[in-house]
Amino acid sequence: MKEQFVIYIRELQNVICSALEEIDGASKFSEDVWKRPEGGGGKSRIIENGSVFEKGGVNISEVHGLLPKSIQEYLEVENSDFFACGLSLVLHPKNPFVPTVHANWRYFELYDEDGAITDQWFGGGQDLTPYYLFEEDVRHFHSICKQQCDKFSVDFYPTFKKQCDTYFYNSHRNEARGVGGLFFDYLKPNDVMSMKELLNFITSNGDSFLHSYLPIVEKRKDTFFDKNHRTWQEIRRGRYVEFNLIHDKGTLFGLKTNGRIESILMSLPPAVQWKYNHTPGKGSEEEKILNILQHPKDWI
């Protein structure tokens, strides 16, 4: 299982980076290979100052060794060896009409003293953070999410959509980070689905990413924008920072377990503003997206 998934995410990184470079047209990903002193390592690919993508990262990592103390506590397990691998991506487009996107697909194994697997699961998902609301874009993104979920179980989309709305939530502001998508964790084999079928589900999910996001980029990347649109985008990016640094378990885990800082924090936007008590004008486009974030809804 772990070999299959590792091969998959390595290939997916290539596929996604190539497609993003093609649509960007101006900038290329630069690669940063790193080793983890305690075992394993990763390959970060970063794009900056593109014509479409102001900043983005498409990172893979495969790490193993003794499970760090803080993760032991979190997972409620004793001393144990582990293996974890995954692909994480965040893209911050320059144009405020193109949404920011995040996706992650990961696999985890725990072992007993003899090296036999005691537990294994998949996690991941993908979610969209627009600065301006185009309902057709959000419906497109969710419909791709739903289509690929429905191939495996009709329960998946409603369950994972709801988990996404719950997870990517700035509780200190009573608003969602974005318009959601899918979020799942601890996907383990059961009576209905084998590990092999779960692998098919998560790779199908990974394969669907470009179909869910690229058409939106294509449609919005050349939309005219002015300084006011840009200011709004940078203020909203501040909320993205707040979520990632205050609430996101993955980020905090990484930071507290001596992870690779630059790879973890590649998710932070390139240029951000905080204004005191900024409130969009009544009836404005800015107020429209804020209303949606304060009242997450069903898109399909």
Added chain:
Amino acid sequence: MKEQFVIYIRELQNVICSALEEIDGASKFSEDVWKRPEGGGGKSRIIENGSVFEKGGVNISEVHGLLPKSIQEYLEVENSDFFACGLSLVLHPKNPFVPTVHANWRYFELYDEDGAITDQWFGGGQDLTPYYLFEEDVRHFHSICKQQCDKFSVDFYPTFKKQCDTYFYNSHRNEARGVGGLFFDYLKPNDVMSMKELLNFITSNGDSFLHSYLPIVEKRKDTFFDKNHRTWQEIRRGRYVEFNLIHDKGTLFGLKTNGRIESILMSLPPAVQWKYNHTPGKGSEEEKILNILQHPKDWI
């Protein structure tokens, strides 16, 4: 005690805001008065887009009621009524050669069922975050801190200086947030100092703030700077955000106890950048300040 300290911070807010408006010359503080549903409230004063101060807040609050659950756990006390008041300030200057500054002076009381005080203490301090290193500025700031500490106890400055270096530390980056100053908490009466003397100490500390900071502002505010200096300032401001959202207990407390979001997050800088793996050039001025932050030192 609480009446005396409340009167003091109200007056100190006026004194500090007047002095800052005078040196800014262009912008005035705007006032935002708020009430806390569970008891008490505050008065936030915010300055934005000044000629010297790009963004800053000088806030006071006086809150009381039943101690929130999360603070009970933190302080390891049972159900209890509390009173807390304090002044908090953060100033983000426009010119990268003028350091950011933070200061806070606070007082806390806990009560038993009959309303008698069961515990009381002061906390606070002031610390400097420069983007470029002028050793004479840092020495000036620390010498004012030391002078006013020495009037009360020769142990105060070395103890509180060290606590400041320890507290304002971005452990995930192995670097200090700034060049320190003073940090103290749970200052309670003992054989050597009465509550009255502690009040004298903390008000003396508050009174010294303008003397420690304004001469530096005066000296650096008109220094020529270009786009590169500004970029460096905005990247370093990113570290300020990281500290405040990941590590700062005051911020996280506020966010988790349903505090007033805009007043808590007034500390976040107005414009911030995150670049992937940004590293200053060998022998540059940017590298010089980074070296100091990675190896906090004694200034007096």
